[in-house]
Amino acid sequence: MKNRSRIATSLFVFALSPLAIASAPVVNQGITEAEVLAGQKAWCQALVDISTTHQRNGQAAAKALAEKVIDAAYGYQMGPVLFKPTLTVAPQTFRTTRDGALAYFVGGNAAFPNDTGFALKGWSGCEIANAAVFIAGDKATTMGNVNLTGPDGKITSVDKTWGFVKDDKGALRIVVHHSSLPFSGS
Amino acid sequence: MKNRSRIATSLFVFALSPLAIASAPVVNQGITEAEVLAGQKAWCQALVDISTTHQRNGQAAAKALAEKVIDAAYGYQMGPVLFKPTLTVAPQTFRTTRDGALAYFVGGNAAFPNDTGFALKGWSGCEIANAAVFIAGDKATTMGNVNLTGPDGKITSVDKTWGFVKDDKGALRIVVHHSSLPFSGS
């Protein structure tokens, strides 16, 4: 290799900046466990916030907030979201559109006549108890219970699966959401 | 660039095998829609097969088949699977282990006393009606109804989410499975 002596010279330049070598920039598009847990907490907080906003300022204010939450936390701008809310029934079980999600959370949409607004039920608490988390690099799925505190202080536990991806800005977005009441055992 | 004439010569060699150039080998680890649909059908067929085996050859034979199915179709060898079966209840709602999945499908495990064997219920048909499919490159998620024909000919529809990944051999494996009865509407 004829290049050796020249290369050795150019390496001398590098030898003057070892710290620069150590700090090679890293682009990391992976999802961390901490980001997943934060994304779950953000969903819980948003649910309580919409409930609180509804109680204080009415349905229109709750709806405006819900729109912000959906646009920030779900992936409807990427296409259909795989959303099976807790209380929906056929033939509108699956809410693959933003309109369907919004109707589920705050009601008031004649196209979804069964929706009374899940987020308007006076939730004051929301805790997550994961059964397992699967992080497939830049996608993540969680499964477990979400325990909701209602206006009477009673707790409703739902079985919930969330699938998250990261968007170009690095924000987690929900692209899968399957929620169901526990099997009633009979 | 001193290399020009040599390169031109070597390109002549390439010019003799244009078809070889056109057929550059492609490793494609992505999941196609067809593979996803085939994976769903395979799950359905396996359920009916286990039911049929149970009726003809008894629980032990059904269990042996169920073990094969679980080992071939789920991802328990990768770690915990996010599996929420249709009929499980707390504190054994989530079956993140192979043992828990096997007990759910064929029962007979004292550690899971509520399990009577979902796959032993005499299912004779299993049809899939997807609401949406999300293929995130080498991971895929489906959501929709699975409609099961029982021994009396009646159909039970469940809301189901499946998450698939590909293993090193290119086989789809279920790493997420959330199944629930439809909300009873009251």
Added chain:
Amino acid sequence: MKNRSRIATSLFVFALSPLAIASAPVVNQGITEAEVLAGQKAWCQALVDISTTHQRNGQAAAKALAEKVIDAAYGYQMGPVLFKPTLTVAPQTFRTTRDGALAYFVGGNAAFPNDTGFALKGWSGCEIANAAVFIAGDKATTMGNVNLTGPDGKITSVDKTWGFVKDDKGALRIVVHHSSLPFSGS
């Protein structure tokens, strides 16, 4: 399961729209081989376009076009791009910044004094001969020769690796680009 009769009823509704079931919407973020080949061809065309623009309208016009190309085809907005151009030397071998890429293609940046503008060399043709393509779901890498026709009609062949990802809008972006002249064999 108490739900059977109700479910059977709701299924009747589905039965009226079998085509809707068959056409479940699919979000597919995977990269196809065709998209990869198109992305490669687009790079080639852009190189020839910048060369042609330079000859007709001068360096400023070529630079303006190169900026558009870089912003549309590379991933600098996601962070550092792993770009090792064909002709760069230490200590400016790697062009992890947009400025470094632009300087390489069109020169005229005092901060990169060795850059005379690779895209200004009068390229009139650019052909791709892949050795292999690796599609890892929503990321893809190609390796092979890119054969460039210079102003004198002679061909320069370079060994080139490109790594592509898809952005939120589904457009391919180059995040890895390693180009080198063939080993001179001595």
Added chain:
Amino acid sequence: MKNRSRIATSLFVFALSPLAIASAPVVNQGITEAEVLAGQKAWCQALVDISTTHQRNGQAAAKALAEKVIDAAYGYQMGPVLFKPTLTVAPQTFRTTRDGALAYFVGGNAAFPNDTGFALKGWSGCEIANAAVFIAGDKATTMGNVNLTGPDGKITSVDKTWGFVKDDKGALRIVVHHSSLPFSGS
């Protein structure tokens, strides 16, 4: 929701095991920066080990070790690897097969007559100086210099891109490897 009281009861069970909830198992298939750096160091160490083995025990022993290294560190069992070694020339520039990689590292294969064995050149040191790292979840790419210390103590610096994926067992495997001598500047 009729389930409330039952759910509250079952939650009491959970309340007895808060630590179990906190320690939900996590499957994480992502690649960390530390794993990438370890994978690079392992390649360097393997190169030096093969050289040392060659000096002490001859070509056959070096070849046996190289086979182990290739089988453990590269992804040839997944299909063609995108490997452009430093010193190869057309028409055998790209070594997409295991045989081609092995011949490059240790020579002795009549089908690759130009290969004299890159790993047999008496390398005693191998240091990595990354320019940037791109971690796309469960895939990662590095770019930078690898600085090799030869038998005469002189250093050869190469420009190198490595692409890694994880196999089912969580081990990193090289599926892209583009290495080139620096442009000679003339």
